[in-house]
Amino acid sequence: MPRFRPEPPHTHGGPSRTAILLVNLGTPEAPTAPALRRYLKEFLSDPRVVEIPRWAWWLILHGIILNTRPARSARKYAQVWLKEGSPLQVHTERQAKLLQGLLGQQGHDGVKVAWAMRYGRSSVAEALTRLKAEGAQRILIVPLYPQYAASTSASVMDSVAQWMQGCRNLPELRWVRHFHDHPGYIAALAASVKDHWQRNGRPERLLISFHGLPRRSLDLGDPYYCECQKTGRLLAQALGLETHQYAITFQSRFGRARWLEPYTQPTLEQWGREGMKRVDVICPGFVADCLETLEEIAIECKTVFLAAGGREFRYIPCLNERPDWIAALATLTTQHLGHWLTESDQEPPAGGDRARALGAPN
Numbered sequence: 502m503p504r505f506r507p508e509p510p511h512t513h514g515g516p517s518r519t520a521i522l523l524v525n526l527g528t529p530e531a532p533t534a535p536a537l538r539r540y541l542k543e544f545l546s547d548p549r550v551v552e553i554p555r556w557a558w559w560l561i562l563h564g565i566i567l568n569t570r571p572a573r574s575a576r577k578y579a580q581v582w583l584k585e586g587s588p589l590q591v592h593t594e595r596q597a598k599l600l601q602g603l604l605g606q607q608g609h610d611g612v613k614v615a616w617a618m619r620y621g622r623s624s625v626a627e628a629l630t631r632l633k634a635e636g637a638q639r640i641l642i643v644p645l646y647p648q649y650a651a652s653t654s655a656s657v658m659d660s661v662a663q664w665m666q667g668c669r670n671l672p673e674l675r676w677v678r679h680f681h682d683h684p685g686y687i688a689a690l691a692a693s694v695k696d697h698w699q700r701n702g703r704p705e706r707l708l709i710s711f712h713g714l715p716r717r718s719l720d721l722g723d724p725y726y727c728e729c730q731k732t733g734r735l736l737a738q739a740l741g742l743e744t745h746q747y748a749i750t751f752q753s754r755f756g757r758a759r760w761l762e763p764y765t766q767p768t769l770e771q772w773g774r775e776g777m778k779r780v781d782v783i784c785p786g787f788v789a790d791c792l793e794t795l796e797e798i799a800i801e802c803k804t805v806f807l808a809a810g811g812r813e814f815r816y817i818p819c820l821n822e823r824p825d826w827i828a829a830l831a832t833l834t835t836q837h838l839g840h841w842l843t844e845s846d847q848e849p850p851a852g853g854d855r856a857r858a859l860g861a862p863n
């Protein structure tokens with residue numbers, strides 16, 4: 502086997518030469534301890550995700566975490582699993598399909614939309630190899646993380662770079678670094694809150710909760726914290742909220758180190774104790790509902806708030822398949838496709854010459 506993969510026959514052009522690859526985090530294949538173990542092993546072995554010396558982390562991961570966490574996490578996943586599969590995967594697949602449909606309606610039916618997961622199936626490498634075999638020569642990578650973080654967005658690009666290392670005839674590549682302040686994304690979030698308020702009335706306060714990161718990431722220059730603050734502020738502005746009517750917090754803390762603060766769950770507990778009766782929670786850092794929203798927020802945090810004295814807790818779902826979000830995604834991606842969309846595709850690609858060189862009839 503050559504070090505760089507041989508080129509598939511269609512690699513020099515095909516019906517859709519431009520492609521969009523939506524990438525989300527990844528999810529276990531089933532809500533079971535063995536599936537969780539495989540998933541957590543891959544995820545937590547990524548040096549972008551846990552930044553402590555490799556040997557020390559290897560001992561903790563293999564000695565403790567992979568023996569205790571899989572069964573506990575599997576029970577949590579089982580509470581939110583859908584009949585079609587993991588919520589994260591189900592929503593991501595639907596988003597890709599809806600985006601494909603909308604781009605077609607907008608006259609971009611030559612653009613192929615695919616999806617992949619950073620960990621687990623279907624992997625970024627599998628998706629890129631498939632797109633290339635189908636003739637894609639220009640690929641826009643879209644990590645589905647509105648706020649840039651090294652542990653998520655950069656890790657997606659690591660997996661792209663790793664695939665490139667085995668590739669002979671590289672496609673053109675672009676990527677969406679972040680969209681934390683994209684007007685279409687903010688407007689879709691605001692509309693989702695307004696729809697929710699129309700049905701359920703207004704809360705005393707809106708809690709805007711983002712996935713956390715070790716506090717050290719901020720000290721080392723990761724822009725994630727600041728991008729979360731900006732998204733939160735723009736959303737509050739779009740809703741006309743004053744500063745006392747909302748708060749920004751960080752959830753999903755892992756391990757004992759200090760993470761970005763304030764923490765979501767203790768904040769809700771405190772609000773319950775202080776006599777707040779009704780709170781709404783939105784998680785704009787996730788564009789698809791998943792374990793961290795459906796279980797941690799909508800089940801665990803609700804229980805904590807009510808036990809502390811709160812009366813009503815409402816979780817506002819992620820953007821998922823909302824048409825305004827799919828439209829925002831179409832705007833965002835076509836903006837990044839730029840001249841790839843307008844440049845003439847009339848001239849046949851040079852691949853025909855390869856076919857002739859290999860003796861194929863004209």
Ligand SMILES: C=CC1=C(C)c2cc3[nH]c(cc4nc(cc5[nH]c(cc1n2)c(C)c5CCC(=O)O)C(CCC(=O)O)=C4C)c(C)c3C=C
Binds near residue numbers: 527551570574650714
């Ligand atoms: C160990 C450190 C972790 C960091 C750093 C981290 C950052 C981070 N994660 C997301 C988005 C998601 N994380 C999800 C699950 C999840 N996250 C961690 C750990 C870290 N995340 C673990 C161990 C898990 C698995 C579940 C568990 O055992 O607790 C998910 C949900 C996946 C699903 O299948 O539903 C998402 C999405 C972001 C955006 C982020 C940094 C900004």
Ligand SMILES: [Fe+2]
Binds near residue numbers: 679
């Ligand atoms: Fe930007």
Ligand SMILES: [Fe+2]
Binds near residue numbers: 712753
């Ligand atoms: Fe996470």
